[in-house]
Amino acid sequence: MRLLHCASLTVRVVAGSVLFLAGCGDYTGPLYATRNGDIVFESNRSGDREIYRMHADGSGLVRLTHSPYSDQHPTWSPDGTQIAFFSFRPPAGLYIMNGDGSNVRALQWDPMHTEFPSWSPDGRSIAFQGNMAGGAEIWVIDLETRRVRQVTPTGIVATMPAWSPDGGRIAFRGYSTIGITSADGSQLDYINRPENAVDSDPAWSPDGSKIAFSRYVYDGETAHQSIWVMDSDGYNQTRLTQWTRGIDFVPTWSPDGRHIAFAHDVEENYDIYVMNADGSNPRNITNQPGINYRPSW
Numbered sequence: 001m002r003l004l005h006c007a008s009l010t011v012r013v014v015a016g017s018v019l020f021l022a023g024c025g026d027y028t029g030p031l032y033a034t035r036n037g038d039i040v041f042e043s044n045r046s047g048d049r050e051i052y053r054m055h056a057d058g059s060g061l062v063r064l065t066h067s068p069y070s071d072q073h074p075t076w077s078p079d080g081t082q083i084a085f086f087s088f089r090p091p092a093g094l095y096i097m098n099g100d101g102s103n104v105r106a107l108q109w110d111p112m113h114t115e116f117p118s119w120s121p122d123g124r125s126i127a128f129q130g131n132m133a134g135g136a137e138i139w140v141i142d143l144e145t146r147r148v149r150q151v152t153p154t155g156i157v158a159t160m161p162a163w164s165p166d167g168g169r170i171a172f173r174g175y176s177t178i179g180i181t182s183a184d185g186s187q188l189d190y191i192n193r194p195e196n197a198v199d200s201d202p203a204w205s206p207d208g209s210k211i212a213f214s215r216y217v218y219d220g221e222t223a224h225q226s227i228w229v230m231d232s233d234g235y236n237q238t239r240l241t242q243w244t245r246g247i248d249f250v251p252t253w254s255p256d257g258r259h260i261a262f263a264h265d266v267e268e269n270y271d272i273y274v275m276n277a278d279g280s281n282p283r284n285i286t287n288q289p290g291i292n293y294r295p296s297w
Contacts, residue, residue, distance in 0.1 A: 035080035035255050038099075040064070041272055041295040042072050042085075045288055051085055053099070056254065056261075056274060056297070058285030064101030071095075075296040077119050083296075084117040084126055094128060094141075108141050108148065118161045118170070120183070127151070127161040127170050138172050138181065151185040162202045162211075164232075171202035171211055178202050178213055178234075191234030196220075199228075201250045205257050205277075208232060212251035212260055215239075227251050227262050227279070240279030252297045253277075261285075261295045 038060075040053045046063065049070040054061045065071040069089035076083060080099060084107065087095050093109035094117055108114055108128070116129040120140075130139045133154040138161045141148045151170060152158035160173040163183070171180050174190060176198040181188045192199060194215065201214040211232055216225040225247035230237040241248045246266035253260055254274075261274045264284075270291045275282040286292040 035076050035078070035297070037255060037297070038080075039252075039261055039272070039285075039295045039297050040074040040076060040083055041286075042074060042291070042293050043286075043288065044291045049291070051083070051101075053101075054285070056259070056285070058272075058287070062101070064097065065104070073116050073294055075117050075119060078121050078123045082123075084119065086115040086117065094126070107143075108146075114139075116160050118163045120163050121165050121167045127163055129159045129161060129172075138170060140170075140183070149185075151183070152179075152181055152188065153185075160201055162204055164204050165206055165208040171204065173200040173202065178211065180232075191232075192230065192237065203251045203253060203260075204232070205253050206255060207257060212240075212253065214249040214251065214262075216247075225249060227260065229260075229277075238279075240275065241282065242279075248273075250294045252295050254297050259297075261297050263293050263295065 037056055038053050042049050043052050049072050050063060051065045051071045051074045052063050067089050071085055071087045074083050074085040082096055084096050091109040093114050094107040095104055096107050097104040114128050114130045118127045125140050125142050127138055127140045133150055135154055136157050136159050137150055138152040138158045139148050139150055157175045158172045162171045168183055169180050170183055177190050177193050178199050179190045196218055198216040199213050203212045209232055210229050212229045214225055215228045226239050227241045227248045228237055228239050246264055248262050248264050251260050251262040258277055259274055260277055261272055263270050264273050269289055270293050271284050272286045272292050272295050273282045273284050
């Protein structure tokens with residue numbers, strides 16, 4: 001057993017399970033309603049990476065965090081009132097704040113890395129990527145008890161978790177493919193095995209029938225990275241973006257499932273685009289030099 005401390009936070013780690021005995025600011029947010037359609041994202045337009053919020057057409061931009069340390073990987077709670085994110089502010093780890101940027105409080109801290117939070121659909125838990133078992137695993141923290149449990153086994157690569165809308169499954173990036181684990185960790189499968197490609201950034205459609213993802217393809221002469229979509233069982237894989245320059249990644253669905261937002265990078269200039277769910281009509285909604293990245297809708 002080892003003990004970790006974060007101000008008032010005391011943590012016991014026993015046999016791969018982490019128990020948070022006291023919180024760094026207890027989570028008391030409401031559970032489950034609907035998001036309002038705004039997009040949160042990270043941007044370095046202020047000098048370091050901060051979290052911003054905007055309407056789906058790019059208007060109504062609001063800066064939510066004001067920290068000298070990088071704030072990254074924002075994700076909406078199911079009810080649209082809370083945002084989880086990763087921050088390098090001390091203690092580095094996962095944080096939660098209100099949707100307007102107020103009431104920032106530490107959620108989970110460990111001397112090792114934790115990132116890529118993903119809310120359960122009932123708003124009671126958050127999945128995240130951590131290396132508390134020595135590799136890259138998916139973990140889940142219960143927001144009431146602060147107990148943390150390991151979901152994917154030690155020894156495999158499991159990053160970028162995305163919780164299914166039915167609450168029963170968590171998609172993740174494996175070494176080069178998309179995997180799905182049951183939320184309790186009892187079952188694990190890989191739903192696609194691409195050749196000469198690397199798949200990442202899984203994102204469930206609101207009805208759970210599809211998964212959007214990014215695919216990096218190298219054919220021996222050229223390389224490209226695009227947004228793809230497939231059925232949640234891995235079938236019917238379809239490429240959505242067809243740029244001649246740049247790369248695409250980190251897709252996120254609109255709450256009604258009719259659109260997908262994603263990041264598009266041309267020569268280290270990252271902007272957020274929105275397109276129809278079939279890949280048509282992509283449009284830039286940030287139009288800002290630098291990094292505008294990892295949207296959550």
